Amino acid sequence: MTTSAEQQHQGMGKYLIVYLCILALAGLQFVIAYQDVSAAQMFRRMLSVSLVEAAVAVMFFMHLWSEKRGFLLFVVVFTIFVLLSMQFGWTDSFRLVHCGGYCS
């Protein structure tokens, strides 16, 4: 049977590991920044790392993982839906650069 102090100690050990993981992911972004790849490729890689970083932070630092499953679903589904809805503008930015295919 573990005591409360032991549980706290184990909890801090977990948080330290999560912190080191997030630091490593942040470091990975700096490495990606110096890779010789196209801007689009670099953007995709950085976005992927950022999303993983954010998910780890929300789940463990903000304790969303230990909340009720209903609340977790509410936050995740609602946030992802709205974030995806914001992506409609991208197509227009490509149109501005490439003139919608009508450039002479």
Place this chain on the structure above:
Amino acid sequence: MSQADITMQGHTAGMVTDRPFAIPTKKLAMWLFIIADTMTFAASLVAYGFLRNATPDWPRPFHSIVNVAVMTFILLTSSLTMLLGVQTAKRGDKAGAFRWTMITALCGIVFAVLHIREWMGLIGEGMTLFKNPWGTGLFGAAFFSVTGLHITHVLCGVIALIIVGLRYKGGRYHADDIEVVGLYWHFVDLVWMFVVPFVYLLNLAH
């Protein structure tokens, strides 16, 4: 508890309902604020991305990553100190929780000082909201808007940490309040995880 159960307990009991998702009200309010604020930052970053993608002569003015790397390290570390503060508060150690909360606030202040120093450097090189020596004038507006919105959140967080920390130490607030302000601080940290790659690292001068 079903509606039938509530009705069976009498008229007054029918007026009482469970807390949504069984979490404290302040915590739920903070989560709702965080979700709303996520949309604010997402809109800013999407607008920034739109401008960057649609502008051919987008400048890449950042030559060094040292400053932004140090700022990132400080902000991520402040999240750990905040966690320590929350854990210590839940254990009932008021002095310890106050100390960790103030260390977190100090990290926020150092971050803000480094950020403002960086701004001053860019302004010194001729960058304003509407023009800069490297390319499209839109860069200054986009950069200052996104980073300005973030640093405003950091400064508000520092003020909140100091006030909540002091009131917790004075016995007016509880461990739950430290946890709620901690949620906000982690969110500020989380936003920085997106600002760094998109605003700084994608604009490094190679």
